[in-house]
Amino acid sequence: MIRRNGTRGRNPGFRRSLLSRYLLIIVIAVLFLPVIFPLSLIIYTLSDHYHWTSGNTADETKKAFKPYSNIAELEKMWHKEARLLAGKSDREIGARLKALGDRYQYASMFWVNGEGMTRLALPPEKKSGSEAGADNGATGGTDNGATGRTDGTDIGAAVPARWTALQAIAFMKDSVGSDPLTVVAFIGDRADAGEGFMAMRVPKSVLPRNTGSVPLALYGLMLLVLLAFAAISWLFFAGIRGRLLRLQTAMTLDGRDGLPAAIPKGKPDEIGMLEEAFNTMVAELKDSRRREREEEELRKRLIADLSHDLRTPLTVVRSHLFQVGKEPLSPQGKESLNLMDERIADLGVLIDNLLNYNLLASGRVKLSPGRQDVLRLLRESAAAWYPVWTKEGMEVDIELEGEPLVWEVDEIWFRRVLDNLYQNVVRHAKGGGYVGVAAEDRGGVRTVVIRDRGKGLGEASPAKGAGIGLAIVDMLLSRMGLAWTADSDPEGTSVCIYPKDRG
């Protein structure tokens, strides 16, 4: 059954979540894009309006500029006037143009007849603010048709008295998109009428700004918005990344007890919940480790007490048997005493093995493997057992010469393995009268071999039925990355120990 605690699986709430915060950024960005277009247009229009209405004579100027407020209408009007002048006399045309000149006082006009002669050139009656400084303020018109002269003061430089075809074509071409705005219409509004053309030139300063193209400011504003969105997104994810990295660092660093340390509580969002869950996990791990230690201590204490309680009476019996042995006894009595003493010693070993087996099987024994010269350990162990072997009348054959044999073993527990194996030899194979300890090359792998000439283990598997001492050997060697085999026959037993990964 899964137990849920206060943190595990708890939702931080949509309002506090990272999802909601990022969605907010997206929504603001998405909403802001449609807003920015009309907004910038409004700003642009307002600034344009301000441009038109700035100055002391704002109302008058506004009124004066009104005829020019719509370029399309202006062009339409000029073409209409040209169409109406079809077939009219020069006087009528001149009069009409003058009338138009009065209406469009900021515009200059001229008329070229069918023969290419400039018949009328009307300079603007008024100048717009930007032109005023550069202009001499000429307001008079010249009716070339009526007076026979052309006044080039205002527009004369651009309007020749006589037009060649090339000049006319160049003028037409230059007038497209020019400043000032130039509107040209054929009299009769048809080129094939052959009655010439009339042109009107309006300075751009009196015309409305072209709203058909997006100004640079609008692009700039949009770019600014996009950059702001990118910057906010970057900051948002940089914040998340920083917190995740902090969490990762906390997870990988071990504290004093080998467990990660808790991290300070952060914001109450998903990562905050993750941090809280991590802290809870660390706390539970620490608690579990503490309980484990307590259980281990309790188990060890119980085993130590049990060992004590079993061994103490054995010690009493053995001490008193020894005292009895000092008394005069029959040979059978002495033999019985010796037998009892041996069995007590065996019982002591059995208790030791049982308790060690219990600890090892429960995984409570922590091994500390290190690089050890196994030959050295074998020699030292054999030195301790040598008196026992010779006392039992056994021939001892030690072949441990050569380069050090370095394995990763726990020194104390490897000695325990050797003790158990030697003990086995003494208990079960002393009849063979031989014990051999050697380091041999077997299939390219240096192998430790312990031989005896006893009657054999009688079992194919070394661990099964081979006694608790060998079961301990099996467990310990396995935990030290070593393997072992026992080749047993009626001629004797060879126990081989070698690294597991010898292939």
Next chain:
Amino acid sequence: MSGTLLYIEDDPQIAGPVARDLRDRGYAVRWLQTGERAVEEADGCHLAILDVMLPGLDGFTVGQRLKKCFPGVPILMLSARTSIDDKLQGLEFADDYLTKPFHPDELAARIGVLLRRSGSVSAAPLSLKHLTVYEEENRIALTESGEEIPLTGKQFQIFFYLLRHLGQIMTKEQIYEAVWGEPYMEGDKTLMVHIRYLREKLEKDPAAPEIIETVRGIGYRIKA
């Protein structure tokens, strides 16, 4: 060998026969059932034998106190607690750790080794075959003629190292590292050469040594 032993054991059924046996072997035994007065009673003792599980202060605590007050007095832990942890804890301050049930002969042998190693008991001259060894005077003489056998520094150190572990087989590494104070390199013949010269001085027939025995494949020992 003689000397005074402090023996702390709460179980009289064990302490009785053990103390009697030790007295039979020539030692004076001060037996205590608890460790409360151990430090006071240890004054003048040559060795302390300690049980671990005692009423009141446990054997580890008593042993540590004794070692602090009498650092020269060897301590032998005699315990029914056999775990590696207990042995390691005991050997932090004790000189030897013997587990119950023990054989009284083994106990006596270990006491003898510890007393000889500590040099706290004035030992009688030791007779080794044709030699007499005066341990306190660091002197070796032929028993028959009384002629002293001079040894070089290294020969002396090797001989007395083996003598301190009388009866025990010491490996080549153990001897070399104790005498030269540096790690033994396999194949180094230095120790073998020194042993040969030592035998030439000590043995009647160096080809058939009686004093320093070679245990093939393991090391050397001086047999008691």
